[in-house]
Amino acid sequence: MTEVTFNDLKQLLITNCMLRVSPDEIKEEVPLFGPDSIGLDSIDALQMTVAIERDYGIAIKDPETARQIFQNLKSLREWLTSELEKTKAT
Secondary structure, three states, rough: OOOHHHHHHHHHHHHHOOOOOOHHOOOOOOOOOOOOOOOOOOOHHHHHHHHHHHHHHHOOHHHHHHHHHHHOOHHHHHHHHHHHHHHHHO
């Protein structure tokens, strides 16, 4: 999988975090955690970390990096796209 789409990430969220919402209800810039978020918790973060490594082959090893990329789907997509480009270049 080389291209990262918002729809792919929405489906990843719904499947791995057992969200009971439609993909259309998840907006790209809505926070994933905290107030006014879609309601993810630390277990969801772990599940998403494992799913990203499984589906994209990219490990998230640093907790600070995880906090930054899991702000919303836009930040996650930007980070994944950047990491996938790095792996292509090598």
